[in-house]
Amino acid sequence: MLKNFYTRLLPHPVLTVILWLIWLLLNNTVAAGHILLGLILAILIPFLTSAFWPEKVRIQSPLTLFRFLVIVLWDIVIANMIVAKLILGRNDDLKPAFFDVELDIQTPLGVSLLANTISLTPGTVSCDLSADHRRLLVHALHVEDIPGAIKHIKQRYETPLKKVFTAC
Amino acid sequence: MLDWILAALVLIGAFFTLVGSIGLYKLPDFYMRLHGPTKATTLGVGAILIASMLYFSFSTDAASLHEILVTLFLFITAPVSAHLMAKAALHVNIQQVARTQRYGDLHQWDKPSE
Numbered sequence: 280m281l282k283n284f285y286t287r288l289l290p291h292p293v294l295t296v297i298l299w300l301i302w303l304l305l306n307n308t309v310a311a312g313h314i315l316l317g318l319i320l321a322i323l324i325p326f327l328t329s330a331f332w333p334e335k336v337r338i339q340s341p342l343t344l345f346r347f348l349v350i351v352l353w354d355i356v357i358a359n360m361i362v363a364k365l366i367l368g369r370n371d372d373l374k375p376a377f378f379d380v381e382l383d384i385q386t387p388l389g390v391s392l393l394a395n396t397i398s399l400t401p402g403t404v405s406c407d408l409s410a411d412h413r414r415l416l417v418h419a420l421h422v423e424d425i426p427g428a429i430k431h432i433k434q435r436y437e438t439p440l441k442k443v444f445t446a447c
Numbered sequence: 448m449l450d451w452i453l454a455a456l457v458l459i460g461a462f463f464t465l466v467g468s469i470g471l472y473k474l475p476d477f478y479m480r481l482h483g484p485t486k487a488t489t490l491g492v493g494a495i496l497i498a499s500m501l502y503f504s505f506s507t508d509a510a511s512l513h514e515i516l517v518t519l520f521l522f523i524t525a526p527v528s529a530h531l532m533a534k535a536a537l538h539v540n541i542q543q544v545a546r547t548q549r550y551g552d553l554h555q556w557d558k559p560s561e
Contacts, residue, residue, distance in 0.1 A: 307513040359463060359490035362482065366470040375479055375543065378550035398526030401486045404478070405526070406533035416553060418533065420474075420482045425550040 290329040293336050295321045336388060339443055347439040354400050354435070362401040365421050373421045377406070379414045380429055384437055389444040390415075396436050403432070449505060453498045460494035467491060476544045477536050481529055488525045493518060 289295055302317035303309060325332070338344055365373060380397075384390055390412060394405040397417055407416040422428045467487025474480045496514040503511035 301516065301519075304513045304516045307509075307511060355489045355493075359486055362470075362486050363463060363466045366466055366474070366483070366486075370473065370475055373474075373479070374546065374548065375476075376548035376550060377543075377553055378548075379553050394530060395523070395526040398485055398529050399489055399522060401482065401489065404481050404485060404529050404533055406478070406530065407537055416537075418478045418481070420479055422548075425548065429550075 289322065289325070291325045291332055291336060293338060294325045294332070298324055334387060336444070339445055343439050344443045347436075347443065350435065350439075351396055351400065358401040362420060365402075374423060376419045376422045376425055378417055378419070378422075378425050378429060379409075380417055380432055380437075382413050382415055382437070383433075384441045384444070385412070386444045387412075389440050392444070393437055393440050396440075397432060403428075449501070453502055456494045456498035456501070460491050460496075460498065462491075463487060463494065464491035476547075477541045478533065478543055478547075481533055485525055485529050488521050492521060 299317045299321035302320060303313060306313050306317075382390060382393070384393060390408065394408065394415060397403050397405040397415070402421065403417050403419045405415055406418050408414075409416075417432070419425075419428060464487045467483045467485075470483030470486065471480050474483065496518055500511055500514045
């Protein structure tokens with residue numbers, strides 16, 4: 280009964296926390312008034328818009344998510360330097376490629392996060408998702424070993440994302 | 448000391464943004480040029496925002512954290528716009544440079560061409 284009440288009042292706890300944090304960051308303050316106002320908004324907005332979010336987001340393993348974010352940030356820094364070197368080098372040495380990544384991850388949020396991660400890490404841009412959401416077309420600026428690159432994406436990014444966002 | 452760190456961060460940011468722009472100019476085809484801006488928005492803007500965060504946190508008494516939001520919004524929007532541009536380019540069949548490798552059977556080219 281009480282649990283039911285909570286799920287109706289807070290249909291998307293993750294969204295509530297994110298909205299609250301964004302409100303405080305937008306105002307760049309931790310004054311009591313803003314904490315309260317932000318909390319009210321963060322509860323009210325998901326409640327009023329819950330029809331737009333049919334899918335429940337549940338983070339299964341926050342530690343994995345945190346480790347994943349650190350890995351991605353680190354990869355962005357490293358890959359940036361590699362790509363800077365590639366861009367400043369000769370065009371003719373570049374070996375661009377299109378390849379498909381077969382997706383094991385099925386939740387829409389998981390797929391979009393994976394696609395975003397691929398685009399954010401320099402050197403690869405996700406280009407197209409197949410109609411059945413099972414294959415993601417990726418363009419790479421320079422790749423020598425394509426099966427290796429696919430394996431890298433799957434192991435490094437997809438596995439943790441799949442662990443964090445499993446369908447409930 | 449702080450000034451040096453800030454200067455270094457701003458220079459790093461400027462350097463990567465410049466490299467992104469150079470990439471946009473000199474790379475041979477649409478899909479490769481797409482890589483330029485995604486670079487500039489990650490490390491380039493990232494370093495400049497860290498510098499801004501440090502500067503305003505130390506020059507005023509309060510920590511300045513709303514730069515995190517700029518990063519957050521950029522990280523959400525940049526890949527989506529890159530994805531949409533690539534998708535649109537594939538749809539209207541913009542050609543890649545001839546040496547672009549296609550690995551395996553790709554779903555994009557599975558459909559019979561008109």
